Amino acid sequence: xxxxxxxxxxxxxxxxxxxxxxxxxxxxxxxxxxxxxxxxxxxxxxxxxxxxxxxxxxxxxxxxxxxxxxxxxxxxxxxxxxxxxxxxxxxxxxxxxxxxxxxxxxxxxxxxxxxxxxxxxxxxxxxxxxxxxxxxxxxxxxxxxxxxxxxxxxxxxxxxxxxxxxxxxxxxxxxxxxxxxxxxxxxxxxxxxxxxxxxxxxxxxxxxxxxxxxxxxxxxxxxxxxxxxxxxxxxxxxxxxxxxxxxxxxxxxxxxxxxxxxxxxxxxxxxxxxxxxxx
Ligand code: NDP
Numbered sequence: 001x002x003x004x005x006x007x008x009x010x011x012x013x014x015x016x017x018x019x020x021x022x023x024x025x026x027x028x029x030x031x032x033x034x035x036x037x038x039x040x041x042x043x044x045x046x047x048x049x050x051x052x053x054x055x056x057x058x059x060x061x062x063x064x065x066x067x068x069x070x071x072x073x074x075x076x077x078x079x080x081x082x083x084x085x086x087x088x089x090x091x092x093x094x095x096x097x098x099x100x101x102x103x104x105x106x107x108x109x110x111x112x113x114x115x116x117x118x119x120x121x122x123x124x125x126x127x128x129x130x131x132x133x134x135x136x137x138x139x140x141x142x143x144x145x146x147x148x149x150x151x152x153x154x155x156x157x158x159x160x161x162x163x164x165x166x167x168x169x170x171x172x173x174x175x176x177x178x179x180x181x182x183x184x185x186x187x188x189x190x191x192x193x194x195x196x197x198x199x200x201x202x203x204x205x206x207x208x209x210x211x212x213x214x215x216x217x218x219x220x221x222x223x224x225x226x227x228x229x230x231x232x233x234x235x236x237x238x239x240x241x242x243x244x245x246x247x248x249x250x251x252x253x254x255x256x257x258x259x260x261x262x263x264x265x266x267x268x269x270x271x272x273x274x275x276x277x278x279x
Contacts, residue, residue: 007249008047011231013163014186015133017108017140020076021226022246023048023233025192027055034060035067037237042068042075044246050166050233052080052113053098054279062102077104080113080144081129083279086121091128095137110138111166115150116278122146126154126162142166144192145274148181155185166190167274169230171200171221174265191230195221197270205264209257222248224261 010018024041026034026049034057038049042064051061058079065075079102085094095110110129115122122143129141142164143151155161165182169175169191182189200206201217210217218234222245225232234245253261 008045011188011229013140013188014161015140015163017163019109019140019164019188019231020048021231022046022222022248023050023076023078023231024242025050025233025235026057026061027052027192027235029055029057029060029235029237031057031060033237035063037242038064039067040239040242042070044243046242046246047074048076048078048233050078052082052111053085053094053101054080054082054113058098058101059103062104066103072104076108077102078109078111079107080111081125083114083116083119086112086116086119086125088124088128091125092132095132099137106136107138109140109142109164111142111144111164112146114145114277114279115143115147115274117150117275118278122150123154123157126158126160130158130160140164142187142190144190145277147274148178151181151185151187161185162187164188164190164231166192168193168269168271169225170194170196170270171203171206171224171261171264172196172266172268174262176265189230191225191232193270194225194230194232194234196268199268199270200264203264205260209253209260213251213253215251216244218245219248219251220253220257221261223251223253224258227253227258 008020008022024046140163142162144166206217210220
């Protein structure tokens with residue numbers, strides 16, 4: 001593949017694995033369009049794909065990778081254990097099934113998709129994850145949508161700290177407290193729905209900064225995430241947006257502009273509440 005050299009920085013996780021800070025998310029990319037969309041993302045330069053069993057499109061991600069000519073070590077692939085698959089044996093089976101759909105012998109990062117505290121299986125699931133990493137089926141293990149008490153429990157019980165916690169995070173949900181908890185524990189923050197699924201893009205503060213800088217609102221929000229240290233993987237099926245979202249490494253927001261975006265926080269979620277969501 002003749003893709004441009006990528007300018008995306010890597011971030012070192014607490015187990016030494018390196019993750020590209022900007023990736024491409026495929027939630028709600030229809031399965032039949034996934035191979036073509038991910039191929040376009042590879043052509044633009046993305047080398048990190050965020051999928052999940054429940055998105056139904058792991059096979060399309062695998063198809064795009066295998067057609068790309070890229071080396072396995074050139075692409076960072078994340079997938080996630082769905083809620084119904086939680087439990088020690090079932091989580092192990094679930095990763096093996098994901099690998100079959102992806103046609104890979106390992107992923108780079110495997111995540112517990114939601115804690116589902118009502119079912120109380122996330123601790124057993126985490127114990128399985130520790131073994132899956134030892135077995136080489138995933139290079140790194142992490143969690144998603146975990147609250148501080150869920151993090152505390154798995155770390156206290158197993159002594160193994162997740163490498164990342166992937167949580168909803170955007171200018172309307174800045175997650176200051178959780179980010180501090182992550183920093184204290186050496187967990188990297190991954191921001192899902194980094195654009196709040198488009199909801200923040202008409203915000204006056206954001207459009208004002210975009211105008212000042214001659215950038216798009218999407219680029220301003222992604223730049224804020226990157227400068228705040230978050231790992232992000234915006235989703236788009238629109239070719240111009242796929243490209244636009246990748247062109248965020250040739251400008252900086254000032255401290256004042258970063259603080260203005262921080263100040264938009266209003267605790268607003270576009271997705272479910274992790275304390276109660278069962279899927
Ligand atoms: P995003 O915040 O990435 O927003 C995606 C939406 O914004 C789409 O409607 C897209 O439209 C539009 N969009 C994308 N780029 C631009 C742009 N530059 N200008 C204007 N509009 C734009 O939402 P997602 O919910 O998809 O989150 C991203 C990824 O996070 C997911 O794909 C998934 O990988 C992950 N995620 C994880 C969750 C978890 O529980 N762990 C939950 C939700 C998401 P269009 O496609 O039509 O171009």
